[in-house]
Amino acid sequence: MTAPLLSVQSASKRFVGLLAVDSVSFDVSAGEMVSIIGPNGAGKTTLFNLLTGQLQPSGGTVRLRGQVVNRLGPHRRARLGMGRTFQIAKPLTRLTVLENVLVGAFMKHRGLRAAEGKAVEVLAEVGLLDRARHSAGELTLSERRRLEVARALALDPEIILLDEVMAGLNPSEVDAAIELYRRLNAQGLTFLVIEHNLKVVRAFAERVIVLDHGVLIAEGSAETILATPAVIEAYIGRQRA
Numbered sequence: 001m002t003a004p005l006l007s008v009q010s011a012s013k014r015f016v017g018l019l020a021v022d023s024v025s026f027d028v029s030a031g032e033m034v035s036i037i038g039p040n041g042a043g044k045t046t047l048f049n050l051l052t053g054q055l056q057p058s059g060g061t062v063r064l065r066g067q068v069v070n071r072l073g074p075h076r077r078a079r080l081g082m083g084r085t086f087q088i089a090k091p092l093t094r095l096t097v098l099e100n101v102l103v104g105a106f107m108k109h110r111g112l113r114a115a116e117g118k119a120v121e122v123l124a125e126v127g128l129l130d131r132a133r134h135s136a137g138e139l140t141l142s143e144r145r146r147l148e149v150a151r152a153l154a155l156d157p158e159i160i161l162l163d164e165v166m167a168g169l170n171p172s173e174v175d176a177a178i179e180l181y182r183r184l185n186a187q188g189l190t191f192l193v194i195e196h197n198l199k200v201v202r203a204f205a206e207r208v209i210v211l212d213h214g215v216l217i218a219e220g221s222a223e224t225i226l227a228t229p230a231v232i233e234a235y236i237g238r239q240r241a
């Protein structure tokens with residue numbers, strides 16, 4: 001049997017006086033689109049930080065294709081195929097859009113020519129090629145989010161972790177983003193996504209994981225989870241629209 005692409009076993013993170021992630025276990029198979037939902041403060045971003053290596057777990061194991069990556073930092077995990085964006089998009093605003101992507105591309109592609117080729121390819125993929133020479137500081141919110149995705153794609157990830165990348169976008173920008181992610185998924189990229197927008201979760205995820213107070217309280221098909229009254233009321237009903 002081949003190992004799941006991502007396997008999380010009893011992952012925990014304790015901050016002073018708070019168990020932010022409490023023994024969370026789940027697997028993600030190659031090619032899946034999985035959403036993580038839950039109220040603010042549920043531990044979603046902290047869980048992502050454990051997966052990507054921004055934070056060290058207090059306990060538990062994270063495996064990528066069967067390899068334990070607990071002790072590897074974010075750059076090593078990125079090179080092993082784990083891409084991510086941040087909840088607050090933070091491009092290097094004094095660099096151009098192209099240079100921002102090159103920073104990522106250089107981690108994986110040696111030599112200016114190869115890195116530039118990759119950067120141009122991913123900028124075209126996310127629809128930002130015409131902005132390549134502009135300063136990243138000039139981008140709109142939706143363009144900044146796409147730049148974040150391009151930066152992650154430049155490292156040829158196998159799985160990409162997106163943290164609330166739809167927040168603040170208008171409906172047509174949301175639709176365009178969903179289309180982009182579905183297209184990337186059709187090309188074989190696996191997605192693990194923290195998302196509040198239910199329309200996005202429905203359009204996007206095959207499987208939904210619900211976190212509350214650091215605990216994985218429900219997991220199942222999007223259809224089942226989103227139709228469970230307790231989940232809707234407790235974990236979605238009190239969310240911002």
Ligand SMILES: Nc1ncnc2c1ncn2[C@@H]1O[C@H](COP(=O)(O)OP(=O)(O)O)[C@@H](O)[C@H]1O
Pocket residue numbers: 015016018020038039040041042043044045046047
């Ligand atoms: N670096 C930190 N130090 C202490 N507490 C933190 C830290 N990061 C997050 N927390 C706390 O952990 C809990 C989970 O936060 P977070 O993972 O950001 O939740 P979510 O992304 O689901 O909104 C919150 O109570 C938050 O205040």
Ligand SMILES: [Mg+2]
Pocket residue numbers: 044045046087
């Ligand atoms: Mg968060």
